[in-house]
Amino acid sequence: MxxxxxxxxxxxxxxxxxxxxxxxxxxxxxxxxxxxxxxxxxTNVEKREIITFADYFSNWIQVYKLGKYSRNTELRYLAFGKKIYEYFGNTLLKDITKANYQQFIDQYSVNRSKASVRRVNGYVSTIVHEAIEEQLIYRDFTHNILISGSEPKADNLKFLELDEASRLKQYAYERRSLKAVSFSLHLPQGVAMAK
Structure with a gap:
């Protein structure tokens, strides 16, 4: 007024x-x-009074991500959008505080690697900067967030040993499913690359 x-x-x-x-x-x-x-x-001053965090994230995915990346990448964005909706619900974008977001990141990081948590924090940081540019919010609640999560697995735990690969191949042929057999055909490539 x-x-x-x-x-x-x-x-x-x-x-x-x-x-x-x-x-x-x-x-x-x-x-x-x-x-x-x-x-x-x-301008978007009126919009800031009604747009939720989940809606803004969903709209950002629709505009900037869908149709521009691989299907797996798009599915990752959509799955994370669901997580935002489940946690924040109808919370307005302008009402998200740094403490709210830190609690979300802490909850999200349970059973996830630091790299995964860092990636999704990057998604949110990008949309926060977009929202600031559109004057929907005035502060970056992702700034200096503490990233938690599990440490990456040791290299020897990431890949199958030769005997494990053989057993997996045998299992795939016994099951005779197209997916299992096609997966087993990639095993020799993975073994060769590991050597």
């Missing part, structure tokens, strides 16, 4: 963070205040 005031012999108005003064008449200051408020409403 605009404030109209008189400063000496001239009138002024204050709209939110915008000040203008030097008007000869009160009606001139009122007109200027209305114009500023209309411009303010034309």
């Amino acid at each position: 605009a404030q109209i005031y008189k400063r000496g012999k001239t009138w002024g108005c204050r709209v939110s963070f915008i000040d203008k003064s030097g008007f000869k008449r009160k009606s001139d200051a009122t007109d200027a205040a209305r114009e500023i408020e209309l411009r303010k409403k034309a």
Whole structure:
């Protein structure tokens, strides 16, 4: 809402963070205040009052990610969008605090590697910067968040040993499913690359 005031012999108005003064008449200051408020409403100031964090993230995925990356990458974004909706629900984007977000990251990091948590924090950091640029929020609640999670596995735990690969191949042929057999055909490549 605009404030109209008189400063000496001239009138002024204050709209939110915008000040203008030097008007000869009160009606001139009122007109200027209305114009500023209309411009303010034309921007996304009204939008910030109704957009939820989950909706903004979902919209960001639709606009910037879907159709531009591999199917697996898109599925990863969509799955993370679900996690945001499950945790934050209908919380407005403007109402998310650093503490709320830190609690979310702490909960999300259970049974996940630090690399995975860092990746999703990067997603959220990107949309927060977009929202700041669109003037929907004014602070970066992802800044200096503490990333937790499990340490990466040792290299010897990441890959199958030769005898494990042989048993897996035998199991795949016994099951005779197309997926299992196709997976087993990639085993020799993986073994060769490991040597």
